[in-house]
Amino acid sequence: MLGQPESCGESPNGSERCAPENIGGGDLEDGAEIEIADRKVDSEANVSTDTVVAFQHLPREIVFLCEEKVRINSRYYGKLKVSQYRVVFEPYICEFHTNQVHAKRRSLIPGTPHMGLVEIPLQSLYRTYVVDETIRIETSDSRCFLFSFNREISWLESLHEQLLRWRTAFENEYLAHHLDKKIRIPDTKYSPEVELSKLIPMLKTLSVPLELGIFDQNESRYLCPSYPQKFIIPCRIIQHREEVEKIASFRSRGRLPVVRWIHRITGAVICRSSQPLSGLVQRRCKEDEDLISEYALCALKKHLLIVDARPAIAALGNALMGKGVENVKKYRNASLQYHNIENIHAVRKSYFKLTSEISRAKLVDAPNAFTHLKNAAGSWQKHIQKLLVATCKVSRAVAVDGMSVLVRCSDGFDRTPQIISLSKLILDSQYRTLMGFCGLVEAEWIEFGHKFLDRVGLKSSSEFSPIFLQFLDAVQNVVRTKPDCFEFNEELLLFLANAVYSGMFNRFRHNDSRGLRESQEQDTTSVWYYVSANAAHFLNKNFKQTEIFDFSKAPETCFWNRYFLRDYPEQLRVMSQIG
Numbered sequence: 001m002l003g004q005p006e007s008c009g010e011s012p013n014g015s016e017r018c019a020p021e022n023i024g025g026g027d028l029e030d031g032a033e034i035e036i037a038d039r040k041v042d043s044e045a046n047v048s049t050d051t052v053v054a055f056q057h058l059p060r061e062i063v064f065l066c067e068e069k070v071r072i073n074s075r076y077y078g079k080l081k082v083s084q085y086r087v088v089f090e091p092y093i094c095e096f097h098t099n100q101v102h103a104k105r106r107s108l109i110p111g112t113p114h115m116g117l118v119e120i121p122l123q124s125l126y127r128t129y130v131v132d133e134t135i136r137i138e139t140s141d142s143r144c145f146l147f148s149f150n151r152e153i154s155w156l157e158s159l160h161e162q163l164l165r166w167r168t169a170f171e172n173e174y175l176a177h178h179l180d181k182k183i184r185i186p187d188t189k190y191s192p193e194v195e196l197s198k199l200i201p202m203l204k205t206l207s208v209p210l211e212l213g214i215f216d217q218n219e220s221r222y223l224c225p226s227y228p229q230k231f232i233i234p235c236r237i238i239q240h241r242e243e244v245e246k247i248a249s250f251r252s253r254g255r256l257p258v259v260r261w262i263h264r265i266t267g268a269v270i271c272r273s274s275q276p277l278s279g280l281v282q283r284r285c286k287e288d289e290d291l292i293s294e295y296a297l298c299a300l301k302k303h304l305l306i307v308d309a310r311p312a313i314a315a316l317g318n319a320l321m322g323k324g325v326e327n328v329k330k331y332r333n334a335s336l337q338y339h340n341i342e343n344i345h346a347v348r349k350s351y352f353k354l355t356s357e358i359s360r361a362k363l364v365d366a367p368n369a370f371t372h373l374k375n376a377a378g379s380w381q382k383h384i385q386k387l388l389v390a391t392c393k394v395s396r397a398v399a400v401d402g403m404s405v406l407v408r409c410s411d412g413f414d415r416t417p418q419i420i421s422l423s424k425l426i427l428d429s430q431y432r433t434l435m436g437f438c439g440l441v442e443a444e445w446i447e448f449g450h451k452f453l454d455r456v457g458l459k460s461s462s463e464f465s466p467i468f469l470q471f472l473d474a475v476q477n478v479v480r481t482k483p484d485c486f487e488f489n490e491e492l493l494l495f496l497a498n499a500v501y502s503g504m505f506n507r508f509r510h511n512d513s514r515g516l517r518e519s520q521e522q523d524t525t526s527v528w529y530y531v532s533a534n535a536a537h538f539l540n541k542n543f544k545q546t547e548i549f550d551f552s553k554a555p556e557t558c559f560w561n562r563y564f565l566r567d568y569p570e571q572l573r574v575m576s577q578i579g
Contacts, residue, residue, distance in 0.1 A: 061085055064166065065159070071148040072118065080147060084166060085504070087137070089118040089147070118145070118567055122167045123503020126457065130156045135163075140457045141466070141501040142355035143567060188439040188528045190447040190513075192230045199232070199262050203298075208267040210298035211235040212259060215244060224254035226413070226449030226512040232259045234294055243287045250277055250285035252323055255412045257291055260444070261424055266402035268299035270394065272420050272448070274412040275308075275315075279322040282330075289331050292406065296333040300402030304334045307394055307407045309341045309415035318410060339390040341415050344455070344465035347383055351466050354380045358564060377564075381557040387415075387474045388554035391422040395551040399427060413451050414467045417444045422474055426551050433487040433545070434538055438528045441496075442507075445471075449512040456501055456508065472497050473560050481555045484542045490562065492531065492538040497563050499527055 057063075065082040070089070072078065078091040120139060127138040134148045135156055149156060192214050199212060213235035218227055223245065233256075237243045248254040255274035262269050277283065296304035306326055308315060315325050315338065328336045342350075357376040361369040397403045407423075409415035421444045430436040445468065446452075454463035472493045479486050479493070500508045505527035510516045531538060 058083075058085060064162075067149065069150070073146050074148065082163070082166070084122070084169070086122055087120040087163075089145075091116070091118075116566070120145070121502035121504060122163070124501045125163065125167055128160055128163055130160050135160055137163075139501065140464075141469075141498075142352065144355075144359050145567075188435055188442045188526075190228060190439070190443040192228075192232050196232055199259070202262055202264045203267070206265075206267040208298045210267075210269075210294065213238045217241065221514050223248050224256065225514065226253060227255065227258070228447040228513055233257075234291070236294070237287070237291065246285060246287045247291055250283075250288050251275070252277060252411050255449075257288075257295065257406055259295075260420055261428065263398050263427070266300040266398065268301075268398040268402055268404045269295050270398060270420065270423060271295055271404070271406045272412060272416050272444075273406060273408045274416075275318060275323050275408060275410050276326050277322055278319065278324045278327065280319050280324070282324075282327045284327070284330055292326070292334055293332045295404045295406070299404040302333055304331075304404040304406060305397050306331075306334060306336045307390065307405055307419065308336060308338050309390060309407070309409040309419060310338060310343070311340045312338045314343065314410075323410070337393070339386065339393070341386045341390060341409070342383060343410070344414055344463065344467060347467065347470060348465040350376075350380050350383060351469075354564065358568060361568070377559045381559060383470060384474050384477060384557045385554065387418055387422065387470070388477065388557070390419050391426065391474075392551045392554045394419060394423040395426050398423075399551070413449060414455075414465070417448065417450050418467065418471045418474065420444050421471060422478065425475065425478065426549050429485075429545055429547050429549075432485055434492070434531070434535060435528075437486075437488055437492070438531055442528070446507055446516065447513045451511040452500070452508045453511045453515070468500055469497055469563075473563070476560055476563075477555055477557050480558060482549070483540065484544050485546055485549060487540055487543040487545070488538050489540045494563055494566075495531070495538070496527075499530075505530070 061083045063081050063083045065080065067080045069077055070080040072089050072091075076091045078089050081088045081090070120137060120143070124139045124141060125137060126140045127136075129136055130153065131146070133151065133153075133156065134146045137145045137147065196212060196214060202208075203210060203212065211234060212232050214230050215233050215238050216230045218224060218231070219229045221227070221229075233244070237247070244256070247256045251257075252274035255272075257271045257273040260270050260272050276285070276288065292304055292306075296302060306328070308325060310318075318324050325336060326334070328334050354373075354376040357369075357373040361373045394405050394407060397405050405423075407416050407419050421440055424440060424444075425431045425437070431440045444450075450468065451463065452468070455465050455467050457464040476490055476493050479488075479490065483489070499505055503509065507516060507527050
């Protein structure tokens with residue numbers, strides 16, 4: 001019944017919170033026939049209103065709606081609850097009675113017909129509308145649910161309006177804001193000073209002819225709006241600010257080549273940047289050429305490999321617009337290699353195709369449903385495979401061949417952090433710890449400007465593309481090869497994959513760190529605070545820290561069933577069987 005909340009509490013500012021108005025009541029008619037898992041059974045005799053997973057209140061959560069005998073996706077019955085944070089569907093425990101079988105299913109393992117608990121954060125609502133006697137909910141992570149009620153259309157329309165109202169009313173309330181403040185704040189903050197303190201001893205030990213320092217004059221973001229306030233570059237150009245400005249003006253969006261990691265044995269550096277503004281006429285920038293040469297000479301092989309994540313044809317298209325690639329004939333000790341990784345639009349198309357086939361396959365007897373689903377999954381995995389191939393190439397170049405590497409794509413927002421992060425994960429054991437991985441995401445994705453606001457579609461879907469999800473999928477494929485080399489487990493990756501679309505964490509609601517700071521983040525709690533508070537859930541008990549990690553060959557990709565099929569147990573069962 002929609003009316004009085006199940007729990008009471010005060011709002012964060014101390015004022016008493018009131019439940020919304022009652023928009024009606026009612027139940028299914030006695031003796032109504034319902035279809036559960038393709039069998040028609042008597043609702044009164046064979047459906048227990050006990051739920052598979054008990055609903056657990058979040059701190060200060062108020063349940064505004066609790067509706068029994070709601071049907072989801074024309075298949076399962078359960079209880080629907082709506083609070084200021086989320087929509088939750090609790091499937092009932094079902095009992096089937098036949099002449100030969102009496103089976104009560106409580107298990108959630110693959111192979112049973114039950115759904116698990118379905119949770120939809122209100123901030124992830126992308127589109128909702130009323131269709132006949134159902135409310136259709138589409139989320140920003142491309143999930144789709146149909147909730148059927150035995151209600152009048154006017155009641156459904158009123159509920160639909162309430163959902164939109166609650167989403168707006170509680171837009172700035174985050175789950176993490178209500179966490180226990182006694183939990184120790186994790187050390188995941190990006191600090192160029194800390195990074196430099198680790199790099200300098202390595203450079204001295206190796207007698208590398210490269211002196212690094214911190215450029216700290218980007219506070220107003222005049223040089224590069226999407227870079228952090230401080231970053232690491234050679235001391236030589238720090239002392240000549242005009243050189244830094246010339247290099248930034250030669251790179252798309254001012255994203256000049258900066259140091260992100262150094263190999264402790266070969267002295268090779270991993271750098272990141274955006275494409276040069278060379279155009280078809282192959283414009284040059286002497287300062288940029290000198291900087292790349294400086295990075296090359298610090299490596300054992302005195303060479304730098306430019307890893308262009310794009311297809312060659314895409315680079316040519318950018319050149320027509322005044323951008324393009326480096327003329328390696330003019331860059332001393334440098335070479336260029338393309339990796340044919342598709343852009344955000346191709347990734348979005350593949351993702352939409354996959355999620356569409358997942359929704360279509362919810363009817364197991366649909367013709368060729370699982371064949372289409374497997375094909376769509378294969379297309380998605382091809383994108384993951386290309387990322388892993390590029391990652392292994394970077395890792396081998398730095399650790400085995402002794403070459404420095406510059407990783408870039410077009411603007412350096414998407415494919416660049418994917419490859420940089422995966423390479424550091426493979427090459428450096430500190431990033432395979434729980435807090436080390438969190439720090440990796442904080443630095444390469446949040447501080448160096450992945451466009452979370454645009455890519456996850458919280459405000460606008462014009463540039464929507466699941467780039468961060470694609471990265472997490474690639475990570476789970478790496479973790480799967482040697483799980484004991486990682487202190488964190490798959491639960492962390494699943495949590496982050498859901499958190500980025502939930503709208504609950506401020507760090508995933510901005511396009512760069514400047515937007516994050518301007519939003520007065522001190523009023524909310526970091527997503528890493530939540531990870532720290534629940535660390536036991538994310539830790540791998542069999543973790544064995546080791547520096548050695550095989551990157552001679554990219555691992556074969558495996559479809560991420562636990563994420564993509566989390567709401568569809570029948571597909572999970574069938575996909576597990578067909579691979």
